[in-house]
Amino acid sequence: MERPEPAELVPRLMAEFGYPRAGAELVAQKLTHATEIVWHAFLSWWQTGTLPELDVADYSLSQLMREHGMNPIAALLTLDWLAREPEAAKRSLHKGHDQVA
Amino acid sequence: MEDTTDTEESVETADVGADLADNAGEQVGTDAGDGASDFQAVTDAQVVSATEALGQMEALRPEVWEGLGVEERLEALQGIEDRMAEIQGRPAVAVGTATLEEGTYGGYRSDYGIVLNEAHVASNDIAEIVDSVVHEGRHAYQDYAIHHLGFVSDASLVESWTANWDNPLSAQDYGQEAYMAQPIEADAWAYAGRIRQALYGREQL
Numbered sequence: 001m002e003r004p005e006p007a008e009l010v011p012r013l014m015a016e017f018g019y020p021r022a023g024a025e026l027v028a029q030k031l032t033h034a035t036e037i038v039w040h041a042f043l044s045w046w047q048t049g050t051l052p053e054l055d056v057a058d059y060s061l062s063q064l065m066r067e068h069g070m071n072p073i074a075a076l077l078t079l080d081w082l083a084r085e086p087e088a089a090k091r092s093l094h095k096g097h098d099q100v101a
Numbered sequence: 102m103e104d105t106t107d108t109e110e111s112v113e114t115a116d117v118g119a120d121l122a123d124n125a126g127e128q129v130g131t132d133a134g135d136g137a138s139d140f141q142a143v144t145d146a147q148v149v150s151a152t153e154a155l156g157q158m159e160a161l162r163p164e165v166w167e168g169l170g171v172e173e174r175l176e177a178l179q180g181i182e183d184r185m186a187e188i189q190g191r192p193a194v195a196v197g198t199a200t201l202e203e204g205t206y207g208g209y210r211s212d213y214g215i216v217l218n219e220a221h222v223a224s225n226d227i228a229e230i231v232d233s234v235v236h237e238g239r240h241a242y243q244d245y246a247i248h249h250l251g252f253v254s255d256a257s258l259v260e261s262w263t264a265n266w267d268n269p270l271s272a273q274d275y276g277q278e279a280y281m282a283q284p285i286e287a288d289a290w291a292y293a294g295r296i297r298q299a300l301y302g303r304e305q306l
Contacts, residue, residue: 019274020268022268023268023270023274023275026270026275026279027275030276030279067203067204068203068204068272068273068277069202069204069205069272069273070272070273070274070276071273071274073274073276074271074272074273074274074275074276074277075276076276077275077276077278077279078272078276078277078278080276080278081276081277081278089277089278092277092278092281093277095206095229095232096204096205096206097204097205097206097271097272097273097277097280098205098206098207098208098209098233098236098237098240098286099205099207099208099209099210099271100208100209100210100240100266100269100285101208101209101210101211101269
């Protein structure tokens with residue numbers, strides 16, 4: 001399937017997954033420009049609702065969701081970073097994340 | 102936030118630092134010149150001062166840290182924050198611990214201060230822990246700059262921090278890369294990484 005324009009994903013990202021418009025536009029832009037392996041995993045989940053097994057650079061989709069509390073979209077985008085810049089992404093994941101409010 | 106005792110103490114700590122904050126604008130400078138380069142020079146000077154100040158803390162030596170109990174560790178971490186606040190010219194905030202999700206090493210809240218994952222503090226990786234306290238303290242600095250215009254000379258940078266503070270990109274919703282790249286996190290990661298590298302010689306992100 002040819003990749004859609006990012007704007008085509010935005011309404012569902014907002015309605016179904018709760019992203020604000022700017023956030024949905026950012027996520028849609030990243031997803032539609034993701035590496036092939038991540039794009040196909042996303043497309044499968046987007047169309048069927050079933051998350052495929054996907055491992056990149058020693059991290060799996062389910063591991064990112066379980067250990068880092070990521071939703072499926074965040075986990076897919078992180079796998080995309082792992083595919084493009086594995087060392088930088090792994091160092092960052094090893095450290096983890098914080099919460100600011 | 103499970104440790105409510107620490108929450109109450111944080112207010113007292115912040116009040117103690119109020120006088121210090123009153124002089125902060127003078128230290129950083131608010132001239133209308135090149136704000137970005139002024140800010141960079143101030144940041145560089147802070148990193149040098151922090152490396153010297155934290156390097157003198159015996160508790161932060163790996164062989165000493167390994168032998169410290171929980172209370173002694175918390176005291177040392179508060180000592181880091183107190184020194185960093187003085188160097189940065191802002192009020193100090195409290196440092197406490199809480200049980201946080203795996204993958205969350207800590208956080209900063211305007212109404213509380215710095216919270217670290219208690220599992221993180223229990224580890225012997227002192228370089229990582231110092232990095233975390235300095236990182237979260239940098240968020241306290243950003244927070245102070247947002248609410249005290251002119252405290253940081255680079256107005257456009259503060260504008261970006263303000264916009265980001267109101268619309269943060271969590272790793273849980275946007276992924277690790279977007280989380281790392283947003284202005285408040287990019288600044289805090291770079292700042293703490295420089296000090297960590299200077300103190301412990303480990304690779305920074």
